[in-house]
Amino acid sequence: MSRLCHRDHVTCRYRDIVALSHRWLSVRYSVKFCLRVAGELRILCAKEKWPTFLRWNWILAIGRSSRSVTVMTTIDTTADTPVKIPVRLDFDDNAPRFSAAMGSLDVAATHELDRVDFDRRLRELVRIRASQLNGCAYCIDVHTKDARTLGETEQRIYALPAWRETPYFSERERAVLAFTEALTLLADDHVPAAAFEAIRNHLGLEEIAALVSLITAINAWNMIAVSTRAWTPGSYEP
Numbered sequence: 435m436s437r438l439c440h441r442d443h444v445t446c447r448y449r450d451i452v453a454l455s456h457r458w459l460s461v462r463y464s465v466k467f468c469l470r471v472a473g474e475l476r477i478l479c480a481k482e483k484w485p486t487f488l489r490w491n492w493i494l495a496i497g498r499s500s501r502s503v504t505v506m507t508t509i510d511t512t513a514d515t516p517v518k519i520p521v522r523l524d525f526d527d528n529a530p531r532f533s534a535a536m537g538s539l540d541v542a543a544t545h546e547l548d549r550v551d552f553d554r555r556l557r558e559l560v561r562i563r564a565s566q567l568n569g570c571a572y573c574i575d576v577h578t579k580d581a582r583t584l585g586e587t588e589q590r591i592y593a594l595p596a597w598r599e600t601p602y603f604s605e606r607e608r609a610v611l612a613f614t615e616a617l618t619l620l621a622d623d624h625v626p627a628a629a630f631e632a633i634r635n636h637l638g639l640e641e642i643a644a645l646v647s648l649i650t651a652i653n654a655w656n657m658i659a660v661s662t663r664a665w666t667p668g669s670y671e672p
Contacts, residue, residue, distance in 0.1 A: 523662040536654065543651040546644040555586045556607055560645070561652045563594050563611055564618045568656035571667040577652075583672045609636040610645065617649045 526533045547557060558581035565573035578591055593600045597611050609632055616629040623629075633642055659665055 519663060521663050521666075523664060525658055525662045525664040536658070539651050539654065543644075543647040546647045550638070550641045550644045552641060552644050552648075555581060555584045556610060557648060558584060558586060559590070559594065559607070560610060560614045560648055562591065563597075563614050564649060564652045565656055566595055567615065567618045568653065568660060570656040570659050572659045572665045572670075573652065573656055575667045576670045579670060579672050606636045609633050613642075613645065614649055617646065618653055 558577050561577040562574060562581065565577060581591055582588075587602075590602045593602055594611075597603055597608065603611065613629060613633040616623075616625045633645070637645065
């Protein structure tokens with residue numbers, strides 16, 4: 435199901451709205467709000483209409499908005515005991531307008547990618563690679579799961595950190611991954627002309643613009659997640 439269910443552009447049937455409502459129960463909205471959704475859904479069962487009180491731009495990348503907790507818990511496989519990583523800042527609660535704007539940024543980037551028919555699996559590889567470089571555990575978890583859902587192979591996902599030394603990626607994909615690294619590691623050499631010319635050999639200008647939009651969005655999510663530890667790695671379900 436698409437992450438964006440804009441009532442003016444997507445026909446979202448009742449079963450899809452029900453699926454979203456279940457996920458909302460773990461999102462930061464209040465219990466009162468969730469009960470209101472549930473009440474409206476009882477009416478939707480017969481009418482199959484979009485809830486009139488729902489704003490489309492509230493429907494963000496739902497997994498990113500999972501309710502923050504006091505600590506993150508991961509498993510240390512060597513000792514087989516939980517390792518607690520404290521959440522520094524509940525970003526959604528403390529910067530709600532900016533959090534909503536980030537969702538809109540994601541939507542805008544996706545629109546540009548869709549407009550040029552940018553390969554969906556390659557989008558996820560870009561998101562994973564940028565997140566690996568930035569050390570964003572939550573985003574790596576999200577986008578490896580999304581990549582698998584889209585049919586990406588385990589072999590290619592595991593090989594991403596060493597993509598230059600593998601035969602698994604096409605010339606076009608290699609150019610996109612190289613450009614992703616150049617933009618993500620911006621401070622190293624400020625994306626030299628050679629890096630742009632290399633991607634220009636494989637993508638049109640509109641495709642490059644869409645790719646820049648994608649890389650910008652994922653780097654922004656990485657910065658928030660790494661600095662605040664706001665979202666729990668492993669909690670996302672595609």
